[in-house]
Amino acid sequence: MTFTLSTALPGDGSPVSPLLDRAFGPGSQESRLVEVLAEQYPAFDPGLSLLAERDGEAVAYALFLPRTIRLRGADVPLAACGPVATVPEHQGSGAGTFVMEAALAALAERGLVGSLLLGHPSYYPRFGYGPAFDLQLVRAPERLLGEAPGEEGDTAAWRGIEGHDLPALVALHWRAHAAGNGAERRSAAAMDWASLAEGSHTLVWTESGADAPSGSANGGSVGDGGPRAYLRFRVRESVQITECGARDPRGVSAILAFTARLVREHARPQAEFRIPFAHAVSRELFRRGCTFESNNFGGAAMLQIGDWPGLFRHTDSSWAAVLAGAGHRSISLEIDGATHSLALVDGELRLGRKRDNLRHLVVPDGWAPGLITGHRCAADLIFDETILSRSQLDPEGLRLLPALFPKSQPMWTHSTVYEVADG
């Protein structure tokens, strides 16, 4: 089947929105999502908004959005993929594959080392995607949230976000999330903050009064009426806090006190915080005895790395630190049939293509993305006889694995704008 490739923006006369509406069906919001992204996202790249045509008819579409994602303590340039769609009568004819492969080739040209998406776990592995992120949830009954009744904090100091809050919100978000694998750097564009889904609200807390601390030690405006904490919530069967961030312990208390008020006012049994465990609010909830839950997202939160040397370069400190602490300072990894050697030379990571004859790990298909984020870890490798028999690992090499691939709780904290298509 022959397809031709072109770039396309949504808008009047463009086939993009009608194509998405047909592929995703009545009531779907994917076309609106693409319109918002094209209009508002500062790093929107029209060259990554791709259309496949057949005999002059637009049959498939894929959008990739450059984003910076925290992996192994470093900022990595990746792209968020979605939506991807083929019109119903052309599904199964290779159009989706054509447009995906074209887009992945275009990422490399732009220095984007790979991409992430939420999608069908049985469709995307053919393009190199593997499960890489978890879903984390903290459940908090009202009794563990607020102060004693009547002492629920300065809940009146919460208000809606305003345009001038955005730079401070970017700093607050990063302060709360930067420790986690999968944290996404936010922009100061409104689409990264405004609640675009029905029933979703974003509020900021601007502490006021004589006891409010002043000064601006760590970014964001402080002591001048600027936000010191924020939260986004929606009321479903429970009160869902879909994101939050605070500058300091007072901000954390303000978030919990306001959540307690929401739970009371909406007569819900509990609040659900959909936030990473490596977050100041999660830590406080843990201290208070809340229940933590995580699952693997059904394998749907995936990562694909197209440029492995690029990924190793961006995350070089994490590999160099492990090799520096080891007696033998090199290892090679076989990923999708290609060998990548990592060696420490004069304190710096040196990359190559040669197999290490003492320490060579053959990574099973589809596992490498999850090993990078900590979704999988060394224990998954060490307890698998097949992997060990295909690899060549001396005792030193075996000892390296837990430090190279530690377990973490990676969570892709994607932009608010994707709520548009959440329903």
Ligand SMILES: CC(C)(COP(=O)(O)OP(=O)(O)OC[C@H]1O[C@@H](n2cnc3c(N)ncnc32)[C@H](O)[C@@H]1OP(=O)(O)O)[C@@H](O)C(=O)NCCC(=O)NCCS
């Ligand atoms: C998913 C989608 C983009 C695939 O595009 P496509 O053009 O039909 O795919 P291709 O023709 O390139 O590939 C066909 C293969 O994909 C598989 N496939 C299609 N949809 C799939 C799905 N939802 N889950 C798993 N596999 C799927 C087919 O079984 C076929 O497999 P095979 O090659 O082993 O026979 C398309 O079916 C679609 O637009 N669906 C509706 C919108 C949607 O769900 N988008 C994805 C959001 S994550």
